[in-house]
Amino acid sequence: MDDLERIFDDLRALVEDPTFPAVRRWLTENPQGKVVGSFQVFFPEEVAHAAGMLPIKIAGAGGTIQVRQADARIAAFVCSIVRSSLELALSGRLDFLSVMVVPNICDAARNACGVWVRSFPHMRVETLYHPHNAASAHAVDYLTGEYRRIGRILEEIGGRPITDEALRASIALFNENRRLLREVYRIKREAPWLLSAVESYLLVRSAGLMPREEHNALLRRVLELLPHRPTKKQDRIRVVFEGGFCEQPPLDMLAVIQNACYIVDDDLMIGLRWITDDVPTEGDLWRNLADSYLNRSSYSPVQRDPRKPKAEMLLRRIRESGAEAAIVAAAKMCEPGLEEQVHYSRALEAAGIPHLVMEFEETMTVFEQVGMEVETFAESLLFQFA
Amino acid sequence: MSAPTEEVLGTTRREGKRLMDLWWQEMTEAVQTGRPTAYVFAMGSMAELLRTFDFVLNFPEITSLQIAVRGQSQAYIQTAEDYGFSPDVCGYVKADVGLQLRQGEHPYGKVPRPSLVVTSNVCNTYIKWSEFWEHLYGCPVFVMDLPGWRGRDSADLNGETFRNDARYVLGQLRELIELCERITGRRFDLDRFREHLAEANRMAELYNAVCETNRHIPAPFNAVVEGVTYQGIAHLYRGSPQGSRYFQQVLQEMQERIRLGMAAVPDERFRLVLVGTTCYSHFRRFVELFASWGGVFVHSTYMVFAGGGFLPGFVYDLSRPLESFAERMVAAAYWGYTGSMFYQQDWLDEVVRRWHVDGICFHGVKSCRTVSTGLPDVREWMRVQRNVPGLFIQSDLVDPRLWSDAQVKNRVDAFFEALAAHKATTRR
Ligand code: SF4
Ligand code: SF4
Numbered sequence: 109m110d111d112l113e114r115i116f117d118d119l120r121a122l123v124e125d126p127t128f129p130a131v132r133r134w135l136t137e138n139p140q141g142k143v144v145g146s147f148q149v150f151f152p153e154e155v156a157h158a159a160g161m162l163p164i165k166i167a168g169a170g171g172t173i174q175v176r177q178a179d180a181r182i183a184a185f186v187c188s189i190v191r192s193s194l195e196l197a198l199s200g201r202l203d204f205l206s207v208m209v210v211p212n213i214c215d216a217a218r219n220a221c222g223v224w225v226r227s228f229p230h231m232r233v234e235t236l237y238h239p240h241n242a243a244s245a246h247a248v249d250y251l252t253g254e255y256r257r258i259g260r261i262l263e264e265i266g267g268r269p270i271t272d273e274a275l276r277a278s279i280a281l282f283n284e285n286r287r288l289l290r291e292v293y294r295i296k297r298e299a300p301w302l303l304s305a306v307e308s309y310l311l312v313r314s315a316g317l318m319p320r321e322e323h324n325a326l327l328r329r330v331l332e333l334l335p336h337r338p339t340k341k342q343d344r345i346r347v348v349f350e351g352g353f354c355e356q357p358p359l360d361m362l363a364v365i366q367n368a369c370y371i372v373d374d375d376l377m378i379g380l381r382w383i384t385d386d387v388p389t390e391g392d393l394w395r396n397l398a399d400s401y402l403n404r405s406s407y408s409p410v411q412r413d414p415r416k417p418k419a420e421m422l423l424r425r426i427r428e429s430g431a432e433a434a435i436v437a438a439a440k441m442c443e444p445g446l447e448e449q450v451h452y453s454r455a456l457e458a459a460g461i462p463h464l465v466m467e468f469e470e471t472m473t474v475f476e477q478v479g480m481e482v483e484t485f486a487e488s489l490l491f492q493f494a
Numbered sequence: 495m496s497a498p499t500e501e502v503l504g505t506t507r508r509e510g511k512r513l514m515d516l517w518w519q520e521m522t523e524a525v526q527t528g529r530p531t532a533y534v535f536a537m538g539s540m541a542e543l544l545r546t547f548d549f550v551l552n553f554p555e556i557t558s559l560q561i562a563v564r565g566q567s568q569a570y571i572q573t574a575e576d577y578g579f580s581p582d583v584c585g586y587v588k589a590d591v592g593l594q595l596r597q598g599e600h601p602y603g604k605v606p607r608p609s610l611v612v613t614s615n616v617c618n619t620y621i622k623w624s625e626f627w628e629h630l631y632g633c634p635v636f637v638m639d640l641p642g643w644r645g646r647d648s649a650d651l652n653g654e655t656f657r658n659d660a661r662y663v664l665g666q667l668r669e670l671i672e673l674c675e676r677i678t679g680r681r682f683d684l685d686r687f688r689e690h691l692a693e694a695n696r697m698a699e700l701y702n703a704v705c706e707t708n709r710h711i712p713a714p715f716n717a718v719v720e721g722v723t724y725q726g727i728a729h730l731y732r733g734s735p736q737g738s739r740y741f742q743q744v745l746q747e748m749q750e751r752i753r754l755g756m757a758a759v760p761d762e763r764f765r766l767v768l769v770g771t772t773c774y775s776h777f778r779r780f781v782e783l784f785a786s787w788g789g790v791f792v793h794s795t796y797m798v799f800a801g802g803g804f805l806p807g808f809v810y811d812l813s814r815p816l817e818s819f820a821e822r823m824v825a826a827a828y829w830g831y832t833g834s835m836f837y838q839q840d841w842l843d844e845v846v847r848r849w850h851v852d853g854i855c856f857h858g859v860k861s862c863r864t865v866s867t868g869l870p871d872v873r874e875w876m877r878v879q880r881n882v883p884g885l886f887i888q889s890d891l892v893d894p895r896l897w898s899d900a901q902v903k904n905r906v907d908a909f910f911e912a913l914a915a916h917k918a919t920t921r922r
Contacts, residue, residue: 181871183858184888185582190867212642214618219867222836225645226868226875234644239662240615241639246665250641253658257647412621412637419629438580443863446580447587447622451629453578467580 112333115326119310120359122317126172126201130318134162135204142206142266147193148354149213149379149408151236152255152397154387156207157278157320158270159262165316165380166208167356168192171471173199181223187441188470189355190220197228206265207232209258212240213354213410214444232265234258242402242413251398259394275393283386285320288327290381293373295334297429300370301341302334305349305362312377313356345369345486348426350452351437351445352376353408357468364479365435368486373429375408382406409448418448419455426461433462433489435482440469462489502750505743510723513740517730518603524550525598530609530678533627536725536800537831538614538640538823542690542733543667546683547674550606553729554623557600558589562774562892564601571893585861585892587623594630610677611635612670616642616831617864634677636670638663640823642832656824664820684815690733691810691819698804700741701728707748708792709849712757713765714748717791718772719781720758725801732802763788764913765850769795769838769872770857770865775894783903784855787910792849795834795841799865803830835865839875846882853913854884861891883916885909 122130135141144156145166153163168189169175175188178195196202208231210221224233237254239247259270289312296308311330315323347369351357356376365371385404388396407413407421426434436452438445449465456463464485466478524531532549534540541551561567562585570592571585577595579588598605611627613620615637624635640663642648647655671682704724707714715721724744731737766784768791773780784791798805803826811818834841845851856873858866866888873884887905890896 181868181874183863183866183869185858185860186863186867212615212618215862215864216867218618218642218832219836219864223868223871225837226839226871235642237641237644239639240618240621241637241666244639244662244666244669246662246669247639249665250658250662253654253662254641257644257655257658261647409622410618412615412625414635441582443583443619444622446583447619447625449580450578451625454629 112330112337115330116307116310119314120306123310123313123359124170124172126169126196128164128201128204128317130322131162131164131204134319138162143204144207144209144262145202145205146209146236147211147213147217148189149211149410150238150382150401151209151211151379152258152401153320154275154278154282154397155255155259155270156262157281158274159259159266160268160274161206161262161266162319165377166193166196166202167313167316167354167377168470169196170356170358171473173201181227182220185441186216186220187355187439189439190216192470194220194223194227197224205231207234207262209234209236211236211238214442216443232261234261238401238411240412242411243415247402248395248398251401252392252395255394255397272393276389279387279389279393279397281320281324283389284324285315285327286381286383287386288324288331289315290384291331292327293381295331297372299341300346300372301339302337305366305371305374306359309359309362309376312380315380316377343490345433345489346372346429346431348372348422348429348431348434349374349376349437350422350425350434351439351449351468353378353410354445355439355442355470357437358470358472358475361468361472361475361478364475365482367479368482369433369435372431373425375406378406378408409444419451422452423455423459423461433464433485435464435466437466437468440467462492499750499754502743502747504747506720506723506747509740509743510727513727513731513736520550521552521605522603524606525604529606531606533608533611533624535613535617535620536729537616537620537803538638538827539729539732539802540612540638540670541729542694542819543670543687544612544674545690545733546687547678547680549610549674549678551730552605552608554590555586556726556729557593557602557605558586558892559774560602561589561593561600562894563777565775566601567775567892568894570596582860584619584623585890587619587626589892590623591626594627607631608633610673612638614638614640614827616640616827619864634673636673638666638670638823640827640831643828643837648828651821651825656821659824660817660821663823664817667816667820688812688815691812691815693735693738694733695809695812696738697728697732697741698802698808700738700745701801701804702806702808704741704744704748705793705797707745707752710752711765711850712755712759712762713790713792714751714756714758716758716781716785717794717797718768721791721794721797722772725797728802728804757790759785759788759790761788762790764852764910764917765790765792767791767793767795767842767845767849767851767854768857769842769854770869771796771800771859771862771891772857773859773889773897774892775890776897776899779899783906787906789910791855792851793845795838795865798834798841799831803827805830836868839872839879842872842876842882843880846880851882852917853909854882855909856884856886858886858888859891860888860896861893881920883909883913
């Protein structure tokens with residue numbers, strides 16, 4: 109087994125391990141350390157890092173655990189990521205969390221935050237209100253204040269102030285992480301045969317499961333090895349996968365898709381790649397973070413920004429990645445995702461871009477149907493473009 | 495001198511219907527005259543401000559609800575699903591999509607197209623819903639972003655969090671005013687705005703006084719029957735003299751009912767609170783399932799979050815209208831909207847005590863994750879922490895396909911049997 113394969117095997121094991129082994133290892137090395145969890149989509153992890161804490165992403169459990177207790181606390185028609193994230197906590201798997209932050213992404217997540225508050229009186233559970241009036245001239249000021257509020261909470265719990273010096277260093281660390289991830293995505297676009305969709309996914313997802321210092325080192329190593337990979341370009345259709353901004357499709361579903369197509373861009377775990385350019389490290393750093401969230405950032409169905417009409421943004425993503433088609437997915441029971449899917453598919457229709465609409469759930473285990481649909485779709489396009 | 499009894503009793507129903515008809519007339523006329531129409535939502539409607547610009551206000555939640563009460567929601571929802579909306583999307587949205595795709599033809603009249611959409615973020619689905627109109631009509635959509643309840647940080651209305659939120663909302667209000675000026679070609683009239691605020695102050699006080707009358711045993715009104723009309727009028731006429739007058743009449747009628755010992759549900763046996771919303775596609779049946787056991791809803795979280803966020807003590811400071819409006823909107827978002835939907839346990843605790851409540855009905859509706867997501871958890875919390883029995887049932891607001899009569903009835907019946915036993919042991 110070569111180095112790369114070993115790395116991806118380890119990452120898959122990490123991503124599919126609901127016991128958060130890298131976090132537990134960090135805690136062994138930092139017995140006084142505190143861990144801050146954040147739910148999807150975006151959280152300024154730099155702030156937690158600058159407070160000396162370990163920020164991690166809580167993005168559901170996929171099919172790795174049985175949801176039992178959470179089902180008794182959450183109504184039946186709610187998406188899986190909300191239930192499985194809660195189950196992780198109720199089953200004690202997140203007993204290391206000192207703070208949990210739930211951004212105001214959607215109705216289900218905000219309401220579920222109340223369940224967390226009632227269920228875990230010893231954990232600090234916070235809703236983070238990102239602006240939904242992103243075009244307002246007052247949004248940056250407001251968000252600066254909101255980030256400072258979160259900062260005050262982390263200072264109180266971490267027991268140490270967040271100095272400018274620490275925050276600057278943390279921003280630089282996370283800038284580097286985002287830069288490396290952009291590099292991964294450049295390779296996906298330019299030479300998708302070097303990196304499968306599952307592999308690139310593992311590289312992104314693992315950022316939220318281990319210390320960023322380690323993750324940066326890992327990305328550097330992978331980026332060094334990738335160009336030497338002996339894989340050959342194949343005749344496959346190039347697609348954008350849209351619909352992974354919150355609940356994550358199962359890895360095996362991505363595997364089935366990549367058998368027939370090259371996924372040259374996507375919105376999987378977009379929160380970890382939300383900021384698209386370096387956050388400036390001079391001036392008011394809190395403001396820089398807020399400004400970057402609003403003005404140097406990607407798009408998703410759960411952020412309202414009239415300057416970034418989502419259907420147009422998707423068309424741009426398709427154009428810029430040189431994709432020929434799109435897979436427009438949505439998680440089952442995901443109100444914002446399902447609503448956006450309507451607009452996405454109509455816009456693609458109008459632009460004459462072939463697309464496949466599908467629904468998924470993180471717990472899915474059978475993929476024959478998906479496989480057949482994707483294969484038929486890809487074949488018809490190969491034929492059409494031939 | 496007070497009005498004779500026969501004039502007072504029944505006023506509410508007559509006047510409520512008249513005001514509702516008037517609203518429909520206004521909307522239908524606007525289709526012809528082209529009078530600017532703003533689409534707004536129940537939570538955070540900004541009615542006081544928009545009235546200052548003479549917008550006709552369309553409340554799509556109310557039009558969707560009425561489609562369901564008229565028994566026609568299935569057809570409208572189907573139109574939306576044929577257009578591409580999933581069966582798992584909020585039924586209010588889909589009933590409206592069906593309505594828009596029928597050029598605004600509604601069982602009660604005609605809905606004009608929007609010149610402007612003003613949505614808050616109190617329900618995130620409001621924003622997605624607004625984006626549908628944006629795609630369909632290309633109309634301007636203004637999101638009035640109201641940060642919600644954030645635990646202890648929002649408890650202090652002089653604290654930094656509140657001040658930061660209020661500054662943001664005030665800034666947005668100024669931007670909204672500019673937009674309204676551009677759309678209507680009118681200048682913002684601060685004095686007129688102040689008058690609308692004064693009317694809303696009167697309405698808020700009366701609305702709360704009406705809710706208080708239901709502390710009486712037997713309860714003079716049913717919070718899921720008459721209460722729904724009160725909520726509707728509170729939205730449609732917020733900030734207008736007709737609205738305050740209406741609640742004056744309601745209050746009078748309730749006082750008269752109390753004086754005469756009249757009960758909303760004859761032979762009242764169980765006093766209930768509804769957490770969540772009712773089911774409009776089976777509205778009568780829903781009420782009947784409880785009333786047949788002598789169960790009356792004396793209050794509901796619905797009357798709080800969908801009643802305009804008028805919490806007790808709600809009052810605008812007329813000497814600083816815009817600033818005060820911004821502050822009240824933030825406070826309403828904290829306590830009236832997000833607080834009563836996501837963190838209702840403390841409110842419930844108080845209502846159970848003050849309204850002499852025997853049990854709580856938690857009704858989860860598939861359409862509305864905003865309200866329903868954590869209801870089983872709150873039920874458990876109230877049972878374990880406060881020894882208050884609760885019933886959890888699920889159906890929908892407007893989608894008749896999701897109503898399962900036998901299942902709901904079984905659960906309701908079992909609940910009342912248990913409630914009777916519980917009441918006997920605790921002598922509530
Ligand atoms: S999957 Fe959709 S509904 Fe569920 S938490 Fe994420 S955004 Fe909300
Ligand atoms: S999700 Fe609930 S609050 Fe939001 S529009 Fe639908 S019914 Fe109304």
